[in-house]
Structure formats: C-alpha cells, structure tokens
Amino acid sequence: MAVYTRLGAEEMAGIIAAFDVGTLISAKGIAEGVSNSNWLIETEQDGTGRRFILTIYESRTEVAELPFFLDLLDHLAARGAPVPRTMHDTTGASHRLHRTAEGDKALALIEFLPGVSVSEPTPGQAEAVGGALAQIHLAAADFPGTRANTMALPAWQQLLKDCGREGLESLHPDLGTLVERELAQLAQSWPTDLPRGVIHADLFPDNVLMLGEKVTGLIDFYFACTDLFAYDVAVTHAAWCFGADGSRFDPALSEALLRGYMAVRPMSESERRALPLLARGAALRFLATRAYDWLNTPADALVTPKDPMAFARRLQFYADPANADLFAQKMPV
Ligand SMILES: Nc1ncnc2c1ncn2[C@@H]1O[C@H](COP(=O)(O)OP(=O)(O)OP(=O)(O)O)[C@@H](O)[C@H]1O
Numbered sequence: 001m002a003v004y005t006r007l008g009a010e011e012m013a014g015i016i017a018a019f020d021v022g023t024l025i026s027a028k029g030i031a032e033g034v035s036n037s038n039w040l041i042e043t044e045q046d047g048t049g050r051r052f053i054l055t056i057y058e059s060r061t062e063v064a065e066l067p068f069f070l071d072l073l074d075h076l077a078a079r080g081a082p083v084p085r086t087m088h089d090t091t092g093a094s095h096r097l098h099r100t101a102e103g104d105k106a107l108a109l110i111e112f113l114p115g116v117s118v119s120e121p122t123p124g125q126a127e128a129v130g131g132a133l134a135q136i137h138l139a140a141a142d143f144p145g146t147r148a149n150t151m152a153l154p155a156w157q158q159l160l161k162d163c164g165r166e167g168l169e170s171l172h173p174d175l176g177t178l179v180e181r182e183l184a185q186l187a188q189s190w191p192t193d194l195p196r197g198v199i200h201a202d203l204f205p206d207n208v209l210m211l212g213e214k215v216t217g218l219i220d221f222y223f224a225c226t227d228l229f230a231y232d233v234a235v236t237h238a239a240w241c242f243g244a245d246g247s248r249f250d251p252a253l254s255e256a257l258l259r260g261y262m263a264v265r266p267m268s269e270s271e272r273r274a275l276p277l278l279a280r281g282a283a284l285r286f287l288a289t290r291a292y293d294w295l296n297t298p299a300d301a302l303v304t305p306k307d308p309m310a311f312a313r314r315l316q317f318y319a320d321p322a323n324a325d326l327f328a329q330k331m332p333v
Pocket residue numbers: 002030032033034035036037038053084110111112113114206207209217219220
C-alpha cells in the first residue's frame with residue numbers, strides 16, 4: 001500500500017493540467033513503495049499515449065531537498081544514465097505544492113520507465129546493475145548539487161541507541177553485543193579519504209527496473225547524497241548478493257556485480273581494501289533503520305516493517321574473519 005493521499009478525479013485532472021503532457025486518461029494508485037504516494041498516470045497528447053509516475057511526497061521527504069533529487073535525475077538522464085527525467089510544469093518548476101486536507105504537500109511528475117524489479121537476480125543482471133551504478137557515479141561528476149548523507153554513521157549510532165539494548169535483544173539475544181562491537185569498530189576505522197561524489201545509497205533490487213539483463217531504470221533517489229563511491233558499491237553488494245533473508249551469500253552474484261562496476265569505473269587499490277569494512281557499515285546501516293522501524297511501527301500500521309535480522313546475518317557474514325578475502329579474491333583486476 002502506498003497511496004496515503006486521496007485525490008478525486010477532478011483534482012487529479014487539475015494536477016496534470018499544470019504540466020504540458022496532454023489530457024489525463026487514467027490514474028492508478030501503485031501498491032509498491034512505503035514512503036510516498038505514487039500513481040501511474042496515462043495521458044493522451046496529439047493522439048499519442050504517454051505514461052508518467054505522479055509522486056506526492058509524504059512527511060518523510062524534506063521539500064527543501066527535492067531540487068537536489070529532481071535536478072539530479074535530469075542531470076543523469078541527460079548524460080545517458082538509465083534514470084527517469086522529471087517533467088517540469090508549464091512554469092518550468094520541477095515540483096509543485098498541492099493543497100490537501102492535511103496541508104500543502106509537494107508533488108512531482110516523473111517519466112515512466114519500462115521494466116520490472118527482480119527478486120531472484122541472475123549473475124548477468126547483477127553485472128548490469130554494477131555497471132549502471134558505476135555509470136551514475138561517473139555521470140554525476142559535474143553535478144553541482146551536494147547533500148550530506150543523513151544516514152551515515154552518526155545516524156546509525158542514534159537509531160541503535162534509540163532501539164536500546166533491550167529492544168535489540170528482543171529481536172535476537174545476541175544482537176546487542178554484535179551491534180555494540182560493530183559500532184565501536186566502524187567508528188574507529190571508517191575511512192574518509194576515498195574518492196567521493198553523488199551516490200544512490202539505497203540501490204536495492206526494488207529500486208532497479210530491468211528487462212531481461214538490461215537495466216531500464218534506477219529509481220527512488222531519495223537517499224542520494226555525497227559520500228564514498230565504494231560505500232555505494234558496498235550497499236549494493238549487501239542488497240543484491242544474499243537472497244531476501246540474508247542467509248544465502250551467492251559468490252557468483254558478488255563476482256558479477258563487482259565485475260560490472262569495475263568495467264565502467266575501476267576502483268583504486270585503497271577502495272578495494274576498504275570494501276570489507278564498508279560492507280559491514282552498509283549492513284549495519286540497514287540493520288539500524290529496520291530495527292528502529294520494527295520496534296516503533298504500531299501493530300495496526302498500514303505498512304509491514306522489513307526484517308532487521310536479514311541484515312544482522314549479512315553483518316555477521318561480512319565481519320567473519322573466514323570471509324576476509326571475499327572482495328580481494330573475487331575482485332577482477
Ligand atoms: N520512473 C518510474 N517508472 C516506472 N515505475 C516506477 C517509476 N518510479 C516508481 N515506479 C514504480 O512505483 C513503485 C514505488 O516507487 P518508489 O519505490 O519510488 O516508492 P517510495 O514509496 O518513494 O519508495 P520506498 O518504498 O523505497 O520508500 C516502484 O516500485 C515502481 O514499481
């Protein structure tokens with residue numbers, strides 16, 4: 001379920017009329033996604049059918065940050081990266097404010113891209129995703145915007161502190177100890193001097209649209225920020241190489257993802273050496289947000305929180321000395 005804002009037919013037609021995209025034919029609420037309200041919009045313009053995604057931003061997205069996210073889409077799309085363009089309204093604005101019963105909310109109309117999100121990726125698909133990730137890292141090199149990573153180590157520390165040791169141990173008796181040990185080690189050794197730029201920071205399979213082994217769309221840039229490129233590789237590795245419950249590390253997916261990335265943007269020796277630590281950080285980042293949501297989502301909420309233990313298992317895997325050579329051995333030169 002992800003349509004939090006109710007819109008009548010006339011209201012929807014009025015929203016679409018502010019953009020030069022033709023006449024509204026249909027608007028269907030999209031079930032996937034949890035943060036914002038999304039609709040698939042069909043219009044007709046000069047006898048041609050067109051499709052878009054309408055997003056109404058709910059409370060989790062800061063309106064002041066929308067220009068960074070939306071301008072970034074335009075910038076990457078203009079450089080040939082597989083990301084949707086933002087449709088600008090007739091005044092040239094990338095987003096608009098819409099009056100609703102709960103107050104003004106921002107909205108944007110985004111190009112619809114074909115493709116589906118895979119749930120059991122193949123090595124060929126992982127390789128293509130690695131390549132697309134490197135492509136956006138390179139394509140954003142001359143993007144003028146910057147945004148601090150609001151989901152970096154200090155945020156994990158705070159979220160995990162808010163969960164409390166008891167809360168974490170209610171998820172698993174060993175989780176408090178694991179988290180404490182990892183937080184301390186990461187705080188001590190987190191690298192700061194590696195190549196950085198704009199990263200996606202949340203490139204899970206549900207944020208990638210694919211047709212066969214081709215990436216047709218990278219979406220959901222609402223965690224994009226300025227941070228280490230190699231950390232983005234680590235996030236994508238954690239998201240793609242373990243199966244949904246985090247217990248099935250797949251070396252073929254890992255190798256293919258890294259090969260795909262390196263073919264487009266070769267990583268330096270220091271980036272490669274940092275990957276095991278960055279992967280522990282990536283696993284802890286999603287463990288932190290998921291544990292917090294798990295412990296703080298009311299039982300009658302519309303959304304089901306995601307399983308934090310799926311990322312505790314990844315964290316244990318990355319932190320296990322037996323897997324220390326994971327990136328070194330599998331990394332093509
Ligand atoms: N540009 C696009 N082209 C085609 N489909 C899209 C596009 N953008 C979004 N979608 C569809 O809408 C769904 C919800 O989008 P999205 O994941 O951005 O929602 P969200 O609520 O903002 O995200 P999240 O759940 O990660 O917080 C996607 O799973 C995808 O099916």
